[in-house]
Amino acid sequence: MADEDRTRDGARAGDEPTGRPASHRPRTVATGLNGRTLRRLARTRQRRRWALEGLGALVCLGLLVAYLGTRSGPESDGPVGGAGGVPAGATRPTAFPAADGHATDTGPALPGLRPRERPPSPEPTPSTSTPAPPPRKPGASLLSVSRAEVPAEVDLTTVGARDWMHWGLRGGTSTVRKRSGSGEIVDAGGRGNRIGWDGNQEVVRWSDGAPERFDSGSSNGVYTCGAGNGFTLAVVGSGAPRTVQLYAGIWMARGRLDARLSTGGPVSTVRLEDPYTSQSAVFTIRFELPKDARLVLTWTVEKVFTEHCGNVGLQAVALR
Template identity: 60%
Template sequence: PLRPGVDADAASPGLRPRQRPPSPSASPSPSRPAVVPVLTVTQADVPARVDLTAAGPVDWVHWGLLGADQAVRKRNGSGAIRDEGGRGRRESYSNNPEAYAWRDGAPVGSAGGTTSGLYTCGRGNGFTLAVTADGEPRTVRLYAGLWMARGRLDLRLSTGGPTSTLRMEDPHTQHTAEFTIRFQAPRGAKLLVNWTVEESFGDCGNVGVQAVALR
């Protein structure tokens, strides 16, 4: 029996639950900062000779050398550049004003300077390409042209965010350009590229593509 005035906890210290010091709260694992979408494009003249091996250390694709149905790609490239098709019948040609060379291609291992490419005629027809993002800044160089047409280049990211549109026109003859696209998007997202005939000024006003390079 307890004596009056004696605290029960003091009388039986062994029965008192042992106080544990508070455990430190687990610090949250550092999370990657969200990738802010970036998309810009500039236009310049195409060099007389384009070295795709140098321009595309990550990946590159060239069209036209093997006809309309097969492209040459960077051997052991990342595969980030994808040909997504587009409207219109594709035709190959071999009188492009600039030449393209490479030393690391497949199924054609090297080329000293081919002037081949692809084109498609008619308003609303064109090419659709995609480039996979990896979360880091990437630079895409699109080598494209037109004949007696106004071409429209539409760029967007699959995750939304900034978009861009450029137009190029030559109602009388041929014109080519190097479009330099800089973009950044979360890993797995895509840069979507559409190059189409906005207006045809002849029987076969067309847009064409020669190559795409990624670094």
């Protein structure tokens, strides 16, 4: 009878309508809140989310500004740091000898500086030279001077076809000359105490030297410290055009090369400067002089950037 009542009157109260499973019954959640209150709550949540996102963006922006402030600061107008204008952390190049002649090993002169890398100078000093002299009368003297970077290796036997000379192989007073050379290169002395060292970035080799016949790659040279000190060389004229190549360097100093002729005329000057570390150069001097007249070269310290032996160095000179 109960089954008949169910069939006749349909589902009882609380039963699912015929043909729809109970699992698909629509559900109604009674929250006790009307539509206006729900919309107000939704807007409140949205504003809170926007506020949090804005705060996060401001924090990120502040971190970015702080990072950029540590990466870029005002550039200094000159050397800063310790005594004598030495940058903080700068020391002498590896194996650079002290003023007493004893070698030190204090690491690279500037943190992160790679060999043969040239830092910019805060005091660029223009160099004067005469690479293209004006036409001259027959028999008149000729002089021009230029500067370039030194090759990593120099063969003195090749570049010094007429004569060559090397300094510092066995200490500050040691010299090696071209065997059976012309003898036109003259070491005329200079001011300051010469000290030998073996830390040149470039090396020289030869196969026709005296008293050392061979050397496969010497980094030795000599240097002298202090403003006004340096080296004086002379090359004797032969009446024919000649080319001199002078291999020299500096350490935390400005070096000045003056080239003049004993017959008179203007002096040609070229400078090399590095306030932070060492630097090398090859100076090429082309000249023509009557026989027995002389080309005179002076390589001196014009300015130092440290109290600790700012200097000029001399490695070799070749004539062809």
